[in-house]
Amino acid sequence: MATMTRSPLASFFLRLGRQVWVRAAFFTAISIVVALAARFVGPLLPFSFSVDLAAGSVDELLQIIATAMLTVSTFSVTAMVTAFSSATTTATPRSTQLLIADPTSQNAVSTFVGAFAFSLVGIVALSTGYYESQGRTILFVATLVIIAIVVVTLLRWIAHLSTFGRMADVIDRVEKAATTSLEWHAARPTLGARSATTPPAGAVPVHADGVGYVTHVDVAGLDRLARQHQIDVHVRAVPGRIADARVPLALVDGPVDADVAAAVRRAFRIENHRTYEQDPRFGVIALTEIGSRALSSATNDPGTAIEVIAALHRVFSRAFAVPIDSTVDFERVFVPAPRLIDLVNDAFRPLARDGAAVIEVQVRLQKCLASLAASSPGHAPLFREAARAAFDRSRRELDRSDTRTLRAAVRQAWARERV
Numbered sequence: 216m217a218t219m220t221r222s223p224l225a226s227f228f229l230r231l232g233r234q235v236w237v238r239a240a241f242f243t244a245i246s247i248v249v250a251l252a253a254r255f256v257g258p259l260l261p262f263s264f265s266v267d268l269a270a271g272s273v274d275e276l277l278q279i280i281a282t283a284m285l286t287v288s289t290f291s292v293t294a295m296v297t298a299f300s301s302a303t304t305t306a307t308p309r310s311t312q313l314l315i316a317d318p319t320s321q322n323a324v325s326t327f328v329g330a331f332a333f334s335l336v337g338i339v340a341l342s343t344g345y346y347e348s349q350g351r352t353i354l355f356v357a358t359l360v361i362i363a364i365v366v367v368t369l370l371r372w373i374a375h376l377s378t379f380g381r382m383a384d385v386i387d388r389v390e391k392a393a394t395t396s397l398e399w400h401a402a403r404p405t406l407g408a409r410s411a412t413t414p415p416a417g418a419v420p421v422h423a424d425g426v427g428y429v430t431h432v433d434v435a436g437l438d439r440l441a442r443q444h445q446i447d448v449h450v451r452a453v454p455g456r457i458a459d460a461r462v463p464l465a466l467v468d469g470p471v472d473a474d475v476a477a478a479v480r481r482a483f484r485i486e487n488h489r490t491y492e493q494d495p496r497f498g499v500i501a502l503t504e505i506g507s508r509a510l511s512s513a514t515n516d517p518g519t520a521i522e523v524i525a526a527l528h529r530v531f532s533r534a535f536a537v538p539i540d541s542t543v544d545f546e547r548v549f550v551p552a553p554r555l556i557d558l559v560n561d562a563f564r565p566l567a568r569d570g571a572a573v574i575e576v577q578v579r580l581q582k583c584l585a586s587l588a589a590s591s592p593g594h595a596p597l598f599r600e601a602a603r604a605a606f607d608r609s610r611r612e613l614d615r616s617d618t619r620t621l622r623a624a625v626r627q628a629w630a631r632e633r634v
Contacts, residue, residue, distance in 0.1 A: 235295075238321045242329035246361075250336040253354040254346050273355045274341050277334040280361065284331035291324045291372065298380025305514075306385040307504040309497070312490065313388040314380060323372035330365050333357075382519060386505060390526040392491040393498025394533050397558075400495040401537040404552030406434045407544040411551035414449040419471040420463035421479045429454050429464070431484040431493050434545050437465070440478050441547035445469060448479065449549045455494035458485055495553045499562045502526055510569040510576065520570055521579045527562050528583045535591045555594055559601050567605035572612040578624040580605055585628035602629070 298320075299311045314320075337354055340346060346354055378384045405411070429452045437448045446469030452458040464483050467475065489497045506523030509516040563580065570576035584602040588595035606625055610618055 235321050235324060239325040239328045242325035243332040246329040246333035247336050249357055250333050253357055254350040256353050273351055273358060274338060276358050277337045280330055281334035284327050288324060288327040288331060291327060294376055295320055301380050302385050305382060307501050309501040309504065310385045310389050313392055319375045320379060323368055326364060326368040330361050333361055386522055386526055389498055389501045390530060393502055394530050396491055396495050396498055397530055397534040398537050400553055401534040402540050405550040408434050408548035408550040409543050409546065411549045414466045415468050418449060418466035418468045421465050421467055421476050422460060422463050423458040423480060423485050425485065426459045427485040427487055428489045429456050429458055429483050430486045430490045433482040434548055436482045437548045438545035444475055447547050452483065453551060455489055455496050496558060496561050499558055503562055503565045507565045507569045510573065517573045517576050520566060520576050524566065524579050524583050528586060531587050532590055556597055559597055563601050567608050571608040574613060574617040574621060577605065577609045577621050581625050582628045
């Protein structure tokens with residue numbers, strides 16, 4: 216949850232660090248430095264360190280590593296792309312950004328590429344007489360260390376591939392992302408700003424330069440700007456909302472010139488696609504998409520839909536358990552809080568619609584909604600209405616026998632309350 220309060224610069228570097236090529240480039244640079252530094256480490260040692268090596272032994276080892284790492288790197292990238300494609304096809308395309316950011320797969324590929332670069336640099340350096348006797352020995356020791364690292368990484372990578380990109384793995388990743396975002400918004404619904412109010416009639420709208428989704432709002436930056444220019448900023452495009460000519464980024468109460476408007480725009484990150492970082496609804500939507508796809512006639516997998524309902528149950532239960540922090544850190548910024556009714560509709564309406572004719576899914580859905588109503592009595596009417604709507608949909612789709620079964624399950628779940 217702490218990542219959501221980072222500055223824009225820190226958030227940029229965090230997102231950059233999740234890219235595969237960044238970690239691979241970092242590992243490669245370290246490997247090259249280690250290979251070239253072997254020549255200079257020897258003279259710095261206070262003792263003589265040399266091993267009688269057979270002619271060409273180090274060179275042969277490096278050639279074996281170079282050949283093997285090129286093959287393993289290609290295999291690893293292929294496995295990752297296959298996992299991304301499988302998740303897109305069987306789960307939801309919105310899950311691929313979580314798989315791409317997986318640290319285990321990134322470390323594996325980066326280690327293999329780094330070992331490949333180390334061996335290439337070592338081979339070239341040996342062929343040019345770059346190393347002296349002690350430098351060759353240090354290079355040999357470094358090669359043994361690289362081999363050990365590669366073997367351990369390869370074993371971990373093989374074990375990781377047994378679950379990477381599978382349906383259960385995708386559901387777990389999306390659930391974790393949804394829980395993190397929803398818990399943070401449950402604790403600070405307005406991102407540390409003041410709760411949204413009706414802006415004055417003369418407030419000036421500030422629109423984005425283009426059309427896209429708001430993925431991050433720098434509330435602290437907006438507050439600094441507001442204090443500096445003695446204005447109030449009423450945020451309208453919260454994370455997950457699309458900014459266009461109809462929906463302004465914010466309404467500014469006070470004098471607004473071109474510089475102020477530009478500064479307001481810089482506080483909003485606009486992208487073509489939604490992200491999980493600050494968007495409380497996106498994770499819930501992604502989970503529901505997995506369940507809806509599983510209920511399609513082409514897939515016909517109600518078991519996955521039931522797992523999704525269980526995941527949604529956990530997400531909402533954990534969010535309700537988070538204590539609300541009502542501290543206002545940014546006095547001159549007003550942000551609307553996420554509406555629970557939107558989250559409930561995003562989560563359960565598609566499953567109620569697409570699984571209306573599947574009795575097992577409807578029974579699990581009713582139990583989930585009843586449990587959430589019991590865990591959050593203040594929101595019980597909202598969950599009760601969602602359960603009633605789901606039952607009405609199913610009653611029109613199910614036969615008499617299944618309808619009686621569902622009605623009995625509803626009465627048991629809701630303590631014989633009529634839905």
